[in-house]
Amino acid sequence: MDFVWEESTMALEDWLSHNRVFRLNGTDQTSHSDSYRTTVDYPCMDAAIDGAKCSTETIENAIKYWIENPNVGIPLKVVAIEWKWKLKGKVR
Numbered sequence: 001m002d003f004v005w006e007e008s009t010m011a012l013e014d015w016l017s018h019n020r021v022f023r024l025n026g027t028d029q030t031s032h033s034d035s036y037r038t039t040v041d042y043p044c045m046d047a048a049i050d051g052a053k054c055s056t057e058t059i060e061n062a063i064k065y066w067i068e069n070p071n072v073g074i075p076l077k078v079v080a081i082e083w084k085w086k087l088k089g090k091v092r
Helices: 009-018 042-051 056-068 074-087
Strands: 022-024 038-040
Touching: 009 042, 009 056, 009 074, 038 074, 042 074, 056 074
Parallel strands: none
Antiparallel strands: 022 038
């Protein structure tokens, strides 16, 4: 199934899930970014970040929202910080 893009934070969250970035700890099962025991699959995250087709402005707004919103889970905050570093040309 092809992914349908739109310029929004929710579309970016869906894109990350579509690319299996969030996994249930210790399994190959996909998980929601806010679910208990969710971990980040770094190779999938890197591929999802590189394949995102949103504008830089949309991505920066999403990153700001994910980092500053206290109701966003830790796995999504991790992705936001990694994405922010990547936009600035920093390498982990």
